[in-house]
Amino acid sequence: MKTLDQIAAELQGYDPAALHAATAGEFLARLVEPLRETERVGIFDALDRVLAEDVISPIDVPPHDNAAMDGYALRAASLADEGDTVLHVVGTCYAGDARWAHAVPPDGCVRIMTGAVMPEGLDTVVPVEFVRSEAGQRVCIPAGVVQAGDNRRLRGEDLMAGRAALRAGQRLGPAALGLIASLGIEHVSVVRRLRVAYFSTGNEILSLGEPLREGAIYDSNRYTVYGLLRRLGADVIDLGVVRDEPVALEAAFRRAAAQADAVITSGGVSMGEADHTKALMRRLGDVAFWRIAMRPGRPMAVGRMLDDAKTSPTVLFGLPGNPVAVMVTFLAFVRPALLRMMGARDTAPVLLRARSTQAIRKKPGRTEYQRGIVTRTADGVLHVRTTGNQGSGVLRSMVEANGLIVLDHNRGHVAVGDEVDVMMFDGVI
Structure with a gap:
């Protein structure tokens, strides 16, 4: 296992006193390792879990050629090139029935329902709304309404038996659960849940239920x-509010390291704060303190803490104390790192492009994450505006926003109409 100094030496331009946001992300990608322990769970318990191995399809999906909509199954060769085609209806196929067992003559067709097995020799379905029925005995089909193979699902066109339906490292969403169920699979192998302990630090922080006193604030x-x-799917261990006192802090860190794979703290890492938290981090583990060239969220600590009862170290994330800075640093750095620990293959946040409806002042030399409100115009173009006051203590702005406007390190001012990157909140916050 590489030390933090060894990781830092591999990164070009690493400067903990003025760290680029991109370099911080690279550092964390090298710091954390995926969990190795796995377990088998039922589908209902698999939501948001990460696959530990490929899911191989045991069957073809669909298992037979079937109708994609209600209509009439026929041979495309029976259709006239010009004028109407008249075919005799020889029966009806329903979804769930066995394959049609009778021969269908060249001038015949079969009434068929969505999902029903296609009769032998028939290759096309004409939708019911395209034909004229004559007393249920015959149908009249205008020329050109269908082509050969229309509205027929082929056996195995979705998945073929023996091929990977889902790959290891995929985080299972609702659609993936449905896909697994469609294969007749009841249980899957997943990476065990990541255990994350967290606590807030500071003598001015109050827990809910405590009376408000002058100079103090409630912990958010x-x-x-x-x-x-919880949105990430981790097992969370709440250690509450810990006063900025050496004995209490050390007990909290040791308890967290003994129980969790990762520990998140808020407060106590800024340059001007009391140094009990920072001193304990240094003593208990291999920790780096950063001043990231970003706004908000400049101070951050990362590292590892060792516990004698565990074979692997606990990863530490020391976040700033301001509420918005906590969320921004979590989204930009901690969430991707935790996803990697969970075994996920895709960890980087997806950025969309939107046009700014306002001018935004920005100095090159730092990455800025501004709270934004994204809307879509009638012509389908995404537009974004800020929520206004971008102070790192304005928690209300994170509620109003539906994404973060990400202005990279080298970018300057944004003019009206310029395109910007946006990290959307949907499903995350």
Whole structure:
């Protein structure tokens, strides 16, 4: 296992006092390792879990040629090139019935329902709304309404037996659960849940239920981090609010390291704050303190803590204390790192492009994450505007926003109409 110094030496331009956001992401990608422990779970327990091995399809999907819609199954060769085609209806096929067992004459067709097995020799379905029925005995089909093979699903066109339906490292969403079920598979092998402990630090922080006193504020970060971790599918361990006192802090860190794969703290890593938290981090593990060239969320600590009872170290993320900075640093750095620990293959946040409806002041030399509101115009173009005040303590702005406007390190001012990257919140916050 490489030390933090060894990882830093591999990164060009690494400067902990003025770290580029992109370099911080590269550092964390090298710091964290995927969990190795796996378990088998039923489909209902697999949502948001990460596959530990490929899911191989045991069957063809669909298992037979079938009708893609209600209509009439026929031979395309029976259709006239010009004028109407009149065919005799020789029977009806329903979804769930066995394959049609009778021969269909060249001038015949079969009434068929969506999902029903295609009769032998028939290759096309004409939708019911395209034909004229004559007393249910015959149908009249205008020329050109269908072509050979229309509205027929082929056996195995979705998945073929013996091929991978899902790959290891995929995080299972609702669609993936349905896909697994369509294969007749009840259980899948997944990476065990990531265990993450978190706590807030500071003598000015109050837990809910405590009376408000002058100079103190209620803790919001624990509840935000809890929500972010639950959305991620992690097992969360809430260690509450810890006073900025050496004995209490050390007990909290040791308890967290003993129980969790990763620990998240908020507060206590800024340059001007009391140094109990930072001193303990240094003493208990291999920790780097960063001043990231970003706004908001400049101070951050990362590293590893060792526990004698565990074979692998616990990863530490020390986040700033301001509520917005906590969320931004989590989304930009912590979430991708935790996804990697969970074994996920795709960890980088997806960025959309939107046109700014306002001018945004920005100095080159840092990455900025501004809270934005994305809308879509009638012509389908995405537009974005800021929520206004971008102070790192304005928690309300994160509620109003539906994404973060990401202005990269070298970018300058944004003019009206310029395209910008947006990290959307949907499903994350």
